[in-house]
Amino acid sequence: MHLRILGCSGGIGGANRTTSFLLNDSILIDAGTGVGDLSFTALTRIEHIFLTHAHLDHIACLPMLADTILGSRSAPLTVYASEATLGVLKKHIFNWAVWPDFNQIPSREAPFLRYVTLDTGQSCRIEECTITAIPAVHTVPAVGYLLDSGKNSLIFSGDSVCSPAFWDIVNATENLSHLIIETAFSNREYELANAAKHFCPFTLLEQLKHLSRPCQVLVTHLKPADSELTMQEILRDNMSLSISRLEQNQLIHF
Numbered sequence: 001m002h003l004r005i006l007g008c009s010g011g012i013g014g015a016n017r018t019t020s021f022l023l024n025d026s027i028l029i030d031a032g033t034g035v036g037d038l039s040f041t042a043l044t045r046i047e048h049i050f051l052t053h054a055h056l057d058h059i060a061c062l063p064m065l066a067d068t069i070l071g072s073r074s075a076p077l078t079v080y081a082s083e084a085t086l087g088v089l090k091k092h093i094f095n096w097a098v099w100p101d102f103n104q105i106p107s108r109e110a111p112f113l114r115y116v117t118l119d120t121g122q123s124c125r126i127e128e129c130t131i132t133a134i135p136a137v138h139t140v141p142a143v144g145y146l147l148d149s150g151k152n153s154l155i156f157s158g159d160s161v162c163s164p165a166f167w168d169i170v171n172a173t174e175n176l177s178h179l180i181i182e183t184a185f186s187n188r189e190y191e192l193a194n195a196a197k198h199f200c201p202f203t204l205l206e207q208l209k210h211l212s213r214p215c216q217v218l219v220t221h222l223k224p225a226d227s228e229l230t231m232q233e234i235l236r237d238n239m240s241l242s243i244s245r246l247e248q249n250q251l252i253h254f
């Protein structure tokens with residue numbers, strides 16, 4: 001299995017793209033602005049989209065992706081998310097006011113877009129990969145994902161300040177090779193980070209004390225204004241872990 005990082009920034013501007021990861025060729029984990037760099041042919045290969053939550057930086061390209069490829073596909077595009085997140089998409093995005101409801105066209109019986117509820121603790125298996133929704137703590141209902149290739153596992157925290165339940169899963173994942181975890185703000189934005197339920201370096205490193213398994217820790221979702229400073233603060237205060245910055249276009253084999 002390979003995961004290609006289409007976007008991992010907490011904002012836009014220049015080369016920055018927001019969260020989206022491509023698993024093999026047909027599975028997207030979140031649909032931020034990184035999706036827009038794929039070729040039309042690559043876009044038509046996408047069949048499954050797993051969403052962590054409904055915040056715009058994680059779904060920005062979903063409506064236009066659906067509109068762009070659905071005429072070129074015979075099978076529907078499937079969106080997997082928690083019941084709460086799917087409810088937001090139906091009410092606020094695919095509602096005929098902001099964008100067409102592709103779950104009703106060309107017909108309700110054979111729609112272009114279909115929804116599958118995947119709440120915390122539920123798994124589904126696609127192309128040898130088991131994808132499990134895991135607990136996240138954010139300002140809106142959110143999940144992270146555990147991707148198990150059978151050989152190794154990669155965990156993505158989503159936007160989350162983590163919880164004991166999250167660390168229980170991380171530490172019980174015996175074949176864990178990579179942990180992608182967010183840090184949006186630098187330490188000087190400590191209060192804002194707490195209010196927005198994002199990490200800053202101080203709170204990230206506090207939470208990483210719960211990690212009891214060796215793995216590569218990859219930091220994502222850095223806000224462009226302070227991305228260098230935030231990474232410096234993490235690396236300066238990191239005592240023992242293998243931590244690096246997740247890079248756009250990075251290819252992770254697991």
Ligand SMILES: [Zn+2]
Nearest residue numbers: 053055138159
């Ligand atoms: Zn968010």
Ligand SMILES: [Zn+2]
Nearest residue numbers: 055057058159
């Ligand atoms: Zn976000």
